[in-house]
Amino acid sequence: MSEHFVQKLFDHTLFQDNTIHGCGLLARSLIQAQLVSPFYTLVSVINRKVPEIGELILQRLIITFRHTYQRNDKTNSLSAIKFLSHLIDQNVLHDRILLQILILLLENKTNNSVQLAIKLINECEQQLSQPNPRELDLIFTTLRNLLHEASLAKHTQYIIEVLFAE
Structure with a gap:
């Protein structure tokens, strides 16, 4: 259309x-x-x-x-x-809404919430990084720290690793 x-x-x-x-x-x-x-x-x-x-x-x-x-x-x-x-x-x-959603998703730190956060980042990383580089860096730091959490499934940890590899 x-x-x-x-x-x-x-x-x-x-x-x-x-x-x-x-x-x-x-x-x-x-x-x-x-x-x-x-x-x-x-x-x-x-x-x-x-x-x-x-x-x-x-x-x-x-x-x-x-x-x-x-x-x-x-x-x-x-x-x-x-x-x-x-x-x-x-x-x-406005990109601020999606940043707030990312923060919400990463507060809980469940497999589903982390996977949803990564999907959101994959969908609009460029739009989020241009006006908000510091906020996005904090989100990436949070994800990096989550790699070492035993509570997350191996699949979720793998998705985080793939995000950083791209």
């Missing part, structure tokens, strides 16, 4: 109806649809045209991540993380 097509669709179709009334429904539909097919470009266009809907999508996506993470639902947590990291590429989300 090209950005130009989405732009035309938005200009000609969606603004003829009352989209403000259906903001919540639109936000929920986009979040659910991203599990099957990425809608990052569409969210970017929506955010430019109606920032309130873009903000609502972000809020709901962060809440979705929080709920799935608390339920230890790694698959849906990973989907939310991927969606959020692509929204940084589209200039919809």
Whole structure:
């Protein structure tokens, strides 16, 4: 789905109806649809045209991540993380949010949380390193220290080693 097509669709179709009334429904539909097919470009266009809907999508996506993470639902947590990291590429989300998520993930130091943190770093390391080199260095130091923790599975330690090898 090209950005130009989405732009035309938005200009000609969606603004003829009352989209403000259906903001919540639109936000929920986009979040659910991203599990099957990425809608990052569409969210970017929506955010430019109606920032309130873009903000609502972000809020709901962060809440979705929080709920799935608390339920230890790694698959849906990973989907939310991927969606959020692509929204940084589209200039919809500020990188500080993802840094806060990384800090949260590395506070618990479980196999799942460390693996999710590494996936997040792999998705958007460049976007995080440019404006926040010190914060990212602290996160890498934390990961380096985790290599020596006996509580982590060998697979998780291996994933950390692969991250540093790249």
